[in-house]
Amino acid sequence: MRRTGKTLFTLALTALLATGAARASSEAPVRIGFLEFPPFSYLDAQQQPQGSMLAFAQRLAEQARLNVELTPYPPARLYHNLATGTTELTLGATGNPAISQHVLTGKEVIGWIDLRLYYPAGKSAPQLPQGLRGKRLLLIHGFTYWAPEARQLLDDPGLQLHLSKAHSHEAAIELLQRGRNDYLLAYQPPIEEALAHSGGVALQGITLHSLPVSLLLSRHSPRANELQARLEQAYAELKNSGELQQWRQRMHLRTEQQAPDY
Structure with a gap:
């Protein structure tokens, strides 16, 4: 009886994981926009997205069982896309008046x-x-x-x-x-x-x-609240496991605000 119960539990867990993987593969990729901001985000010689912050965004999405689509934009175009929902997510400084009314800001600061x-x-x-x-x-x-x-x-x-x-x-x-x-x-x-x-x-x-850097999600995406919940849950998991601190070191982000030194 115990073996049967264990077998049923294993089957149920396998089915749950398969469902989650299938959901991630069937969902539309999260449309992530970024600026040319080396070493955080840029296009390499082959015009491929590179940079430590883009790598972190991909790892965070992976933890949330989400696929991503990375696209570079000049600042004005990125701000316009966030204001219309064409771009769903970017990682950037919070408080920018050009987009503050159009984005949901992550609850935690990734770095400064x-x-x-x-x-x-x-x-x-x-x-x-x-x-x-x-x-x-x-x-x-x-x-x-x-x-x-x-x-x-x-x-x-x-x-x-x-x-x-x-x-x-x-x-x-x-x-x-x-x-x-x-x-x-x-x-x-x-x-x-x-x-x-x-x-x-x-x-x-x-x-x-x-300036504090955080997740910025367009309010105009139909799935903005769902994406925010899943990404912040993934963020908490990376933080609790200690992996987040490794990413901060890789991105050379400070964990505390620097006071003006003049």
Whole structure:
């Protein structure tokens, strides 16, 4: 009798797992949009999605028994897609006013990234905001700078900033090193990645704002609530098993907010 009961339990468990696998394979893939934000997310030489955060998104979806479809977009297009449900999920900074009303934000912070003001090595850090008065400030084309500390600088007419944009992080570093600009406002991960491949170029920087990174699900997807529940359950499972901390280390994400250091 015990053997029969054990056999029935095994059969039931097998059927349950098979049902879950069949459900995952039959469901439409989760449409994940991402920005070119190396080393977190980018297209390689073969135009294939790569990056530590995309790998984490795929692992999280696997834990939730979901398939994914990864598509790169420029920021404006990604924000539009989240506002219409064309893109269902992205991993990004929370609080962006361009999309905040259109997304469900994950309950937990995956990690923190910094918005920094960079300047050539050997130069003294500016006293903000007065130290930027009349200076040439470089931005990265396609990126948004909505953090309050950034807007206080960029929207202050009294600073008389001379703004220009570079089309890549590598180009921005070169312009700064050649003295074509005085300062560069940029997010730390892609700048650090570009510096690692720049052949010894060194920059200094001060942190203006530390941004929390989380799951951002479009409210306009018909299955938004279901996806959020399943992904957050998967997130909790990875956290409880200790795997989440390994992913944070792989992504070089801090687990605590960095206070402005100016």
